[in-house]
Amino acid sequence: MSAVMPLTRTPGVSIWLQIEKALADDILGGRVTGRLANELELAGRFGVNRHTVRQAVKALAERGLVEVLHGRGTFVREEAIDYALGRRSRFAHSLAKARRVGASRLTHDAERVPEPEVLALLELPAGSRVVQVDSLDVVDDKVVGVCTQYFPLPRFAGIAQVYRELGKTHLALARLGVETFERRLGRVTAKLPERAVARQLKQPTATPILYVESVYVDAAGRPIEYGISRFNSAMVQVLVEP
Numbered sequence: 001m002s003a004v005m006p007l008t009r010t011p012g013v014s015i016w017l018q019i020e021k022a023l024a025d026d027i028l029g030g031r032v033t034g035r036l037a038n039e040l041e042l043a044g045r046f047g048v049n050r051h052t053v054r055q056a057v058k059a060l061a062e063r064g065l066v067e068v069l070h071g072r073g074t075f076v077r078e079e080a081i082d083y084a085l086g087r088r089s090r091f092a093h094s095l096a097k098a099r100r101v102g103a104s105r106l107t108h109d110a111e112r113v114p115e116p117e118v119l120a121l122l123e124l125p126a127g128s129r130v131v132q133v134d135s136l137d138v139v140d141d142k143v144v145g146v147c148t149q150y151f152p153l154p155r156f157a158g159i160a161q162v163y164r165e166l167g168k169t170h171l172a173l174a175r176l177g178v179e180t181f182e183r184r185l186g187r188v189t190a191k192l193p194e195r196a197v198a199r200q201l202k203q204p205t206a207t208p209i210l211y212v213e214s215v216y217v218d219a220a221g222r223p224i225e226y227g228i229s230r231f232n233s234a235m236v237q238v239l240v241e242p
Contacts, residue, residue: 016055019046023056027065027076036066036074067234070204080237081139085212087182091137091145091229092168100139103167104147108134109160111153118150121185121215122223129153133160136200137229144235146197149227156224169225178218185215188238193230201232209233 019042026032036042036057039050046053057074060066067077083094095102110132119128130150137145149169151159156176163172173181190208198205210231218224231238 015046015048016052016059019048019053019056020059022046023060024063024065027060033076036076038073069202077234081144081235082239083212083231083236084239085183085186085188085214089183090168090170092170095139102137102139104163104169105136105138106133106160106164107136108132109163114150118226121226122150122152124152124223131156131159133163135163137231139235142235143200143202144232146200146230147227149225151225152223169227173224178224180219181216181224183214184217184223185213186240187213188240190233191230197230201230203232203234207233210236210238212238 023032023036023042037045039053039057042053042057043050057066057068061068061074065077066074068074081094081098081100083091084097092102092104111129112132113127114130114132116126118130119126122128122130124130130152133147133149133151135147135149136143137147159172159176162175163169166172166175170181173179189211191211193201193203193205193207193209195205197209198207201209203209210229210233212229212231214225214227214229215223216225216227
């Protein structure tokens with residue numbers, strides 16, 4: 001966190017707007033990073049009351065320059081990760097293209113009969129079993145996504161162990177004989193996170209997440225995976241590719 005330059009007031013312009021502009025200039029210029037000074041500190045620096053500072057910070061949040069994390073403070077928002085939702089691309093490919101360090105951290109796996117809608121998306125008959133893999137997408141040591149993936153059995157028996165070893169889905173699929181695949185379905189919605197997901201993403205339950213659903217098929221058109229990724233919308237933005 002860097003010191004904020006004293007405010008040079010402009011007649012006819014609301015004080016909170018001038019504070020918002022001064023802070024925005026410092027953020028965009030790289031002079032303020034990480035955690036923003038608290039309301040009391042900013043009020044002292046600008047010689048105003050806390051309500052005026054609060055208006056300015058709210059405007060910064062609406063512009064997407066800062067993120068207010070209740071109980072923790074206000075933080076300058078880092079550059080969002082572009083997730084290209086293309087036919088043959090996965091999140092790992094977008095990270096590699098952006099030269100970001102990412103990995104999947106498996107938290108749970110099980111063989112089970114999933115909900116009917118999952119079976120329908122995988123084109124499996126009622127009562128079929130799948131491997132469910134739960135994981136966290138970690139980028140630069142920060143959790144940006146909470147994921148659940150379903151793989152048909154018996155074709156993908158053992159995929160959880162391979163996934164845990166290799167750290168990326170497409171590498172695990174290749175190990176099990178699926179080197180060519182494409183996305184048949186890509187659906188993005190904004191949802192409020194469940195409490196457990198919000199805790200893993202370290203964000204409030206009142207802040208929407210990006211809920212991304214994907215169905216992948218092999219070269220023969222057979223579904224091989226249905227996946228749900230719940231992304232922190234402050235850290236990931238989705239780009240739809242043709």
